[in-house]
Amino acid sequence: MAADVRERIEQLRKELQRHEYLYYVLDSPEISDAEYDRMMRELQELERRHPELITPDSPTQRVGGAPREGFVKVEHSSPMLSLDNAFSEGELRDFDRRVRELLGGARYRYVAELKLDGLSMAVRYENGLMVRAITRGDGLVGEDVTENARTIRSLPLRLRSGEETCEVRGEVIMTLEAFRKLNEEREAQGLPRYANPRNSAAGSIRVLDPSITASRQLDYYAYFLLRNGRPALPSHWESLQRLEKMGFKVNPHRRLCKNFDELWEFISEWEEKRETLPYEIDGVVAKLDSVAQWEQLGSTAKAPRWAIAYKYPARSAVTVLEDIEVQVGRTGVLTPVAHLKPVYVGGVTVSRATLHNEDEIERLGLAIGDKVEVYRSGDVIPKVVRVVERAPDRRPFKMPKKCPVCGGKVVREEGEVASRCINTNCPARLKESIRHFASRGVMDIDGLGEALIHQLVDRGLVKSIADLYRLEKEQLVELERMGDKSAQKIIDNINASRSQPLPRLLNGLGIPFVGERTAQILAETFGSLDAIAKADLETLQSAEEVGPKVAHSIYTFFREPRNRDLVERLRKEGLQFTYETTRAEEGPLTGLTFVLTGTLPNLTRNEAKALIERAGGKVAGSVSRKTSYVVAGSEPGSKLDKARELGVPVIDEAKLLEMAGEERR
Numbered sequence: 116m117a118a119d120v121r122e123r124i125e126q127l128r129k130e131l132q133r134h135e136y137l138y139y140v141l142d143s144p145e146i147s148d149a150e151y152d153r154m155m156r157e158l159q160e161l162e163r164r165h166p167e168l169i170t171p172d173s174p175t176q177r178v179g180g181a182p183r184e185g186f187v188k189v190e191h192s193s194p195m196l197s198l199d200n201a202f203s204e205g206e207l208r209d210f211d212r213r214v215r216e217l218l219g220g221a222r223y224r225y226v227a228e229l230k231l232d233g234l235s236m237a238v239r240y241e242n243g244l245m246v247r248a249i250t251r252g253d254g255l256v257g258e259d260v261t262e263n264a265r266t267i268r269s270l271p272l273r274l275r276s277g278e279e280t281c282e283v284r285g286e287v288i289m290t291l292e293a294f295r296k297l298n299e300e301r302e303a304q305g306l307p308r309y310a311n312p313r314n315s316a317a318g319s320i321r322v323l324d325p326s327i328t329a330s331r332q333l334d335y336y337a338y339f340l341l342r343n344g345r346p347a348l349p350s351h352w353e354s355l356q357r358l359e360k361m362g363f364k365v366n367p368h369r370r371l372c373k374n375f376d377e378l379w380e381f382i383s384e385w386e387e388k389r390e391t392l393p394y395e396i397d398g399v400v401a402k403l404d405s406v407a408q409w410e411q412l413g414s415t416a417k418a419p420r421w422a423i424a425y426k427y428p429a430r431s432a433v434t435v436l437e438d439i440e441v442q443v444g445r446t447g448v449l450t451p452v453a454h455l456k457p458v459y460v461g462g463v464t465v466s467r468a469t470l471h472n473e474d475e476i477e478r479l480g481l482a483i484g485d486k487v488e489v490y491r492s493g494d495v496i497p498k499v500v501r502v503v504e505r506a507p508d509r510r511p512f513k514m515p516k517k518c519p520v521c522g523g524k525v526v527r528e529e530g531e532v533a534s535r536c537i538n539t540n541c542p543a544r545l546k547e548s549i550r551h552f553a554s555r556g557v558m559d560i561d562g563l564g565e566a567l568i569h570q571l572v573d574r575g576l577v578k579s580i581a582d583l584y585r586l587e588k589e590q591l592v593e594l595e596r597m598g599d600k601s602a603q604k605i606i607d608n609i610n611a612s613r614s615q616p617l618p619r620l621l622n623g624l625g626i627p628f629v630g631e632r633t634a635q636i637l638a639e640t641f642g643s644l645d646a647i648a649k650a651d652l653e654t655l656q657s658a659e660e661v662g663p664k665v666a667h668s669i670y671t672f673f674r675e676p677r678n679r680d681l682v683e684r685l686r687k688e689g690l691q692f693t694y695e696t697t698r699a700e701e702g703p704l705t706g707l708t709f710v711l712t713g714t715l716p717n718l719t720r721n722e723a724k725a726l727i728e729r730a731g732g733k734v735a736g737s738v739s740r741k742t743s744y745v746v747a748g749s750e751p752g753s754k755l756d757k758a759r760e761l762g763v764p765v766i767d768e769a770k771l772l773e774m775a776g777e778e779r780r
Contacts, residue, residue: 120161124168127158131174132273140269140364163714166749172244172273177265177329186258186321189247192282192344195235195254196414198400198424204379207401210423211375214403217412217420223403225372226351227381230398230424231336233288234317238264238335243278245271250320263320266329275362281347283363284339289316290394293332303446312395324753334394337363346406368392371404382425389427398426431490432465433503434458436483439470439512443520443543447535447627451476451512453487453499460491468497472532473514482509518543524675528627528664538677539625540579546572552580552623556631558612559619562605570594580623581684583609617644617694620685624678627668632736636660637669638694645692648673648682659708660735702731703776710738712755713748715768723771730775738763746771 131154138144138151155174162169169176201207214223235251248264249257264270267287289297294312301309309315319331340347340354340361348354352371359365368385372378382399389396402422403409412420438454451470458465468489470476479499481487484506491497514534516525523538539548549568553560560583571577576590586609591602621634621644629637640658641647647655647669655666672678686692709727711720711734718726723746724734738745738757745758745765758765766774 120165121168124158124161124165127154127161128170128173130154131158132172132271135174135268136271136275136362138268140362163749174272177268177272186260188252188256189249189259190256191237191249191252191254192239192341195237195251195257195284196418197254198422199418200398201423201425202428207379207382207423207425208375210401211378214412214421218408221408223405223408224352225375225378225401226355226369226404227372227378228338228355228369228400228402229366229385229392229396230400230426231286231288231366232311232313232395232397233286234313234320235284236260236264236287236320236335237282237284238270239282240274241280243274243276245273258321260320262325263322263328264335266325267333267335269364270335271362276357276360279361280342282341282344283337283358283361284341285335285337285363287316287320288312288334288336288394289319289331290334292393297331303448326752335364336366338365346409349406351402351404351406372401386427396427398424400424430460431488431500432458432460433486433488434465435506436481436485436487436499438483439476441515441519443518443536443541446547447537447541447544449514449518449525449534449536451514455487455489458489460489460497463491465489465491465497468499470499473527473534474532476512480505482506482511484509521677523677524671526671528667530664535627537627537672537675539681540677542572542578545578548580548625549577549583551625553583553612557619557623558615559608560605560612561608562601563608567594567597567605579681579684581681581688584613584685584688613689613691615691617691620644620690620692621647624672624681626672628665629669633660633665642695643693644682648679659733659741660737702729703774704730704732706731707743708733708735708741709771710735710742710745710754710758710763711748712745713751715746715748718768723768726771726775726777730777732775744771 131151134144134146134151134154158173159175162173162175199210201210237249237251237257238245239247239249245265246261247259248261248270250260251257264287265272289312291312294309294315297315298309309318315331316333319328319333322328337358338355340358346354348357355365355369370377370381372381378401385396385399400422401424403412409419409421414420435456436453437456439451440454442450442452444450451472453468453470455466455468470479470481480502481499482505485502486504486506487499488501488503489497490500514525514527517523518525518536518538518541520543521536521538521541523536523541525534526537527534536544546568549563549572550565552558553563553568555561563583568577571586571594574594576586577583586606588599588602588606591597591605592599616638618631618634618638621629621637622631636659637647641650650670652663652666652670655661655669656663661669673682704727709732711723715723727734732743735742738754738761740761740763742758742761742763745754745763747755747758747765747767755765757763
């Protein structure tokens with residue numbers, strides 16, 4: 116092997132590690148996401164060709180391996196003690212008095228740090244490489260979550276400070292923005308929303324599939340540095356500075372306080388400023404700076420005597436639920452919203468709060484007129500957490516059967532918590548419907564971006580997806596930031612989209628649970644949009660990978676009159692309603708269904724799929740008892756485990772080529 120390949124791999128690793136540190140720890144990126152992705156793809160390709168050069172600290176190894184069956188229990192190097200709490204200035208002064216008395220009048224300083232609301236985790240390093248991550252557990256024994264922890268981008272796989280062997284303790288958190296996006300995705304999928312970022316972070320680090328953890332965008336802030344289970348440096352402040360040099364994210368909002376007054380000033384300052392933070396805090400942790408004084412004061416059975424957590428007052432209040440209205444979101448999901456008698460909560464007057472869905476209202480036992488407790492946390496929308504007093508004239512809430520915006524049918528699929536308006540042209544979801552319809556990989560209407568969509572809908576030029584095909588250049592030219600050439604280009608792109616194949620159109624209609632792959636299967640199975648629209652539930656389920664839930668969604672969509680009207684309008688505009696499959700009617704793989712997993716030696720995923728379909732076979736996205744073969748390459752995922760569990764034969768690329776009658780590459 117040429118030395119320049121090894122050198123290039125090392126160069127790419129160092130560059131990618133540096134850019135991960137700049138982006139995820141220092142929040143000061145130097146390159147674009149596209150450039151980062153380009154380097155990552157180059158490294159992945161080089162490592163694929165030379166697997167003997169893969170190292171545990173390579174940026175490509177943050178996510179890997181199949182889901183586990185459970186977590187291994189691991190004993191901590193020293194107890195991870197919880198902290199005693201103080202809830203008032205008086206209680207904090209009592210703590211300071213005890214410290215002063217136990218130290219016999221010696222001078223002391225406090226290190227004040229924001230108390231992040233997350234999950235404590237210890238991470239061990241040997242010779243500079245991350246080797247194990249352990250949850251707090253009961254403080255003595257935790258769970259090994261190493262594979263999940265490796266997915267956290269702000270947690271270094273290799274220390275920047277050299278070949279150190281040490282243990283770092285810190286907090287796993289989810290930012291408010293990541294939490295908001297996660298709940299939006301869950302809501303769009305008809306799944307229940309998570310209650311708060313802390314529970315979401317804790318749950319995400321303990322899922323059995325590391326790829327799920329990776330998708331949750333967790334963060335890690337370090338606050339303790341240990342060697343052989345003991346503090347590594349004589350000063351806690353010095354330890355925090357050392358952790359920064361080692362490549363960890365350490366909270367910059369900390370202060371070295373010479374006395375109680377400076378500590379209380381820091382606490383008061385951040386109680387006022389906590390709303391400005393991108394994550395949740397529930398107080399401030401105060402620790403003595405001197406480790407020698409830690410040892411002098413010692414600990415009780417549960418908590419150290421040299422540290423305390425000051426907890427901010429709960430941000431909740433009691434008020435009256437005056438009414439419940441239903442809002443329709445961009446994906447058609449109906450969300451009940453509480454109208455409250457205005458009340459002051461956490462520095463803000465609150466008059467509205469989310470109720471999430473019908474199940475949440477039922478769980479709370481909530482009715483209009485009740486006195487309720489409202490909780491507000493950071494930038495998270497205020498929520499009703501419990502009924503304090505039931506009103507004698509209380510009025511139960513019922514989700515409407517028709518959309519409050521368009522009057523369309525409202526459905527709730529079995530097993531879902533969300534009720535949805537299924538009218539694609541509902542004004543409440545129209546902008547999102549158009550954005551999806553025009554997006555790349557769907558109808559590919561280049562130039563029809565978010566700003567233009569807003570103008571088209573707000574000015575009444577587009578009231579349905581079908582209206583796009585009636586737009587004229589003169590109408591577009593009158594819009595903001597739209598010139599003659601740009602307008603003509605968009606009209607040309609809209610017209611060109613009429614020839615997009617049926618699977619693209621099916622995907623573009625926005626039928627719940629029908630994405631790119633399901634749309635392709637439906638088009639190949641039925642051959643026309645009309646056949647799909649007329650099919651009953653049993654017929655729809657005859658299609659590969661279409662189960663009862665997806666079939667019911669398709670069936671319901673085409674029974675909505677407004678959706679049938681949209682289909683007819685699109686037919687008149689000349690869109691493609693029929694489909695001729697590219698799969699060979701007869702071939703060596705006819706009647707066989709394949710699932711691809713891992714990286715094949717020569718074929719890309721798309722090339723392998725095309726080869727199978729040319730030979731008359733089908734390619735499925737998941738393994739089931741209907742699967743004929745699983746084609747496995749290097750680094751296969753959970754599909755390989757599923758195949759073994761079900762007894763599905765596993766073959767390699769060479770065997771696939773042989774079965775398809777193709778020559779080896």
